[in-house]
Amino acid sequence: MAERERSHTRPRGAVFVPRAQVMTADDVRRAITRMAHEIAERNRGLHSVVLVGLQTGGVGIAHRLAETLAEVEEAVVPVGTLDVAFYRDDIGLRPVLPEATTDIAVDLTGRTVVLVDDVLFTGRTIRAALNALGEYGRAQVVELAVMVDRGHRELPIRPDYVGKNLPTNREEMVDVSDDGVALGELVGR
Amino acid sequence: MSGFPTHLLSMDDLDVAAIGEVLRVADSFAEVGRRANPKVPTLRGRTVATLFFEDSTRTRMSFETAAKRMSADVLSFAPGSSSVNKGESLRDTVETVQAIGMDAVIIRHASSGVPAQVARWVDHCAVINAGDGCHQHPTQALLDVFTVRQVLGGGDDGLARFRGLRVTIVGDVRHSRVARSQVAAYAALGAEVTLVGPATLLPPSLEGWPVAAAGHDLDAVLATTEVLSLLRLQGERGSGTFVPSLREYTASFGLTARRAARLAPGTPILHPGPIVRGVEIAAEVADLPAARITDQVRNGVAVRMAVLFLLLGQGRHDGAARG
Numbered sequence: 001m002a003e004r005e006r007s008h009t010r011p012r013g014a015v016f017v018p019r020a021q022v023m024t025a026d027d028v029r030r031a032i033t034r035m036a037h038e039i040a041e042r043n044r045g046l047h048s049v050v051l052v053g054l055q056t057g058g059v060g061i062a063h064r065l066a067e068t069l070a071e072v073e074e075a076v077v078p079v080g081t082l083d084v085a086f087y088r089d090d091i092g093l094r095p096v097l098p099e100a101t102t103d104i105a106v107d108l109t110g111r112t113v114v115l116v117d118d119v120l121f122t123g124r125t126i127r128a129a130l131n132a133l134g135e136y137g138r139a140q141v142v143e144l145a146v147m148v149d150r151g152h153r154e155l156p157i158r159p160d161y162v163g164k165n166l167p168t169n170r171e172e173m174v175d176v177s178d179d180g181v182a183l184g185e186l187v188g189r
Numbered sequence: 190m191s192g193f194p195t196h197l198l199s200m201d202d203l204d205v206a207a208i209g210e211v212l213r214v215a216d217s218f219a220e221v222g223r224r225a226n227p228k229v230p231t232l233r234g235r236t237v238a239t240l241f242f243e244d245s246t247r248t249r250m251s252f253e254t255a256a257k258r259m260s261a262d263v264l265s266f267a268p269g270s271s272s273v274n275k276g277e278s279l280r281d282t283v284e285t286v287q288a289i290g291m292d293a294v295i296i297r298h299a300s301s302g303v304p305a306q307v308a309r310w311v312d313h314c315a316v317i318n319a320g321d322g323c324h325q326h327p328t329q330a331l332l333d334v335f336t337v338r339q340v341l342g343g344g345d346d347g348l349a350r351f352r353g354l355r356v357t358i359v360g361d362v363r364h365s366r367v368a369r370s371q372v373a374a375y376a377a378l379g380a381e382v383t384l385v386g387p388a389t390l391l392p393p394s395l396e397g398w399p400v401a402a403a404g405h406d407l408d409a410v411l412a413t414t415e416v417l418s419l420l421r422l423q424g425e426r427g428s429g430t431f432v433p434s435l436r437e438y439t440a441s442f443g444l445t446a447r448r449a450a451r452l453a454p455g456t457p458i459l460h461p462g463p464i465v466r467g468v469e470i471a472a473e474v475a476d477l478p479a480a481r482i483t484d485q486v487r488n489g490v491a492v493r494m495a496v497l498f499l500l501l502g503q504g505r506h507d508g509a510a511r512g
Contacts, residue, residue: 083217085217085231086217086218086221086229086230086231086259086498087229087230087231091231091232091502097214098213101217101219101220102220103220131230135224135225135226136224
C-alpha cells in the first residue's frame with residue numbers, strides 16, 4: 001500500500017514476497033548517518049536547508065535525517081511532506097492515488113530543498129515532485145536523497161545522496177522500511 | 190484500486206471503501222485549495238461538460254471550479270440558450286456533447302433517472318449525477334459526510350466516528366434528492382438516521398429507507414441529536430401545498446434560536462443550500478459557528494475534485510485506450 005504508485009504500482013491485494021535482504025536495520029541506520037553528514041558537508045551550516053519527504057516512503061527517512069542532523073550538527077532542519085499524485089504524467093495510465101496530504105509549512109523561496117525518497121527508479125516521481133515543489137516557492141537549489149537507487153531511469157534525473165546502489169531487474173520490487181531493505185517480487189492479486 | 194464505479198449516479202454506487210477513498214482524496218485536494226495557487230495539472234487535456242437542465246448556483250459553480258482547479262477544460266451547457274429550444278431531444282444533445290469529445294458529463298435534471306439514462310447512451314465518458322428530480326444528489330451527501338468528519342474528527346479516515354452517530358434530517362424528505370443520498374451515505378457508514386418532518390413531507394412508507402426512526406416532533410429529538418441536517422422546503426416541487434403555511438412549518442420544524450440552544454454544544458448544523466432564512470432556519474442561527482453551511486460549500490469543491498479524479502484519473506476511460 002505504501003509503495004502503491006512509487007515502486008511501480010503495487011496492485012491491490014498483491015503481496016510482497018522478499019527474496020533477499022540487502023540491507024539490515026543497522027545498515028539503514030549507518031546509511032542515514034552517512035547521508036546526514038554528506039548533507040551537512042555540502043550545505044555548510046544547514047541554515048537554508050529544508051528536508052521534504054515524499055509520501056509515504058520518504059517521510060520516515062526525512063525525519064530520521066533531521067534527527068541525525070540535530071544530533072551531529074545541532075541544527076534544527078525543518079521537515080515537510082509532499083504528495084505528488086496530482087502532478088504525475090501517468091494519470092490515466094495506471095492507478096495513481098494520493099497517499100497522504102502535502103504539508104510544507106515554510107516558504108521554499110531561496111532555500112536548499114533536499115527531496116527525500118525511499119527508492120529511486122524511473123525518476124517519474126521526482127519529476128512530478130519538482131513540478132509540485134514550485135507551488136511552495138522558488139527554491140535556490142533542489143537536491144535528492146534516496147535510500148536505494150535501483151536504476152532503470154527514464155528521465156535525466158540523478159540523486160545527490162544515496163544509501164545504496166542496488167542493481168535490479170525491472171520486475172523486481174524493493175521494499176524499504178526501518179527494518180532494512182529487501183528485494184523480492186509481488187505475488188498474486 | 191477499490192471498486193470505484195465508472196459513473197456516479199447514486200450513493201448506492203459507492204460502498205464504504207469507495208466513500209472512504211473519496212474522503213481521503215478530498216483531504217489532499219482540500220490542501221491544494223489552501224495554497225496560494227490552488228491549481229494542479231492533474232486533469233490536463235481532459236474535458237468536462239456541465240449539463241444543467243435545472244437551476245443551480247453552488248453545485249454548478251462548485252463542479253466547474255473543481256474541474257478548473259485540476260486543469261480540465263470545462264464546457265458549460267445552458268439549455269435556455271441551446272438547441273433544446275429548437276426541439277432537440279435529450280438523446281441528441283447528449284450525442285452532440287459526446288461527439289465533441291467529453292471525458293465526463295455532469296448532469297442535473299428535473300426528472301429522476303436522467304443521469305442513469307444518459308449513462309446508458311455514452312461510452313468512454315463518465316456521467317456524474319448533480320441532482321435528478323427527487324432521486325439522488327450523491328456529491329451533496331459526500332460533502333456533508335466530509336464536513337461532519339471534519340467537525341467530529343476521529344482518527345485517520347474518521348469513518349469509525351460515524352458508527353452509531355445520531356443524525357437527524359429535518360424537513361421535506363419526500364421531495365428531497367439530497368435526503369435520499371444523505372440517508373444512503375449515513376446508513377452505509379453505520380449512522381442512526383432519524384427523519385423529522387410533517388407527515389405530508391415524510392415518505393409514505395419507510396420500506397427501503399435504512400433509517401432508525403421517523404417522526405413529527407423535532408423538539409423531542411434535539412437533545413440526543415449529534416448532527417442536525419436541514420432540508421429546504423422545495424417550492425418548485427410543490428412543497429408549499431403540503432404544509433398549511435410557511436409560518437406553521439417554521440413553528441413546528443424551523444430551527445429557531447430557541448431550538449438551536451437545546452442542541453448539545455458544537456453539534457454541527459448542515460444545510461445543502463440555498464437556505465431560506467426564517468423558514469427552515471432562523472437568520473441568526475444560520476450565522477452561528479455551529480452552522481457549517483459555508484464549510485459545506487468550501488468542502489464541496491474538494492469533494493468534487495476527488496470524485497472527478499477518481500472517475501477520470503484511474504485509467505478506465507480514454508486513458509486506457511491511450512495507454
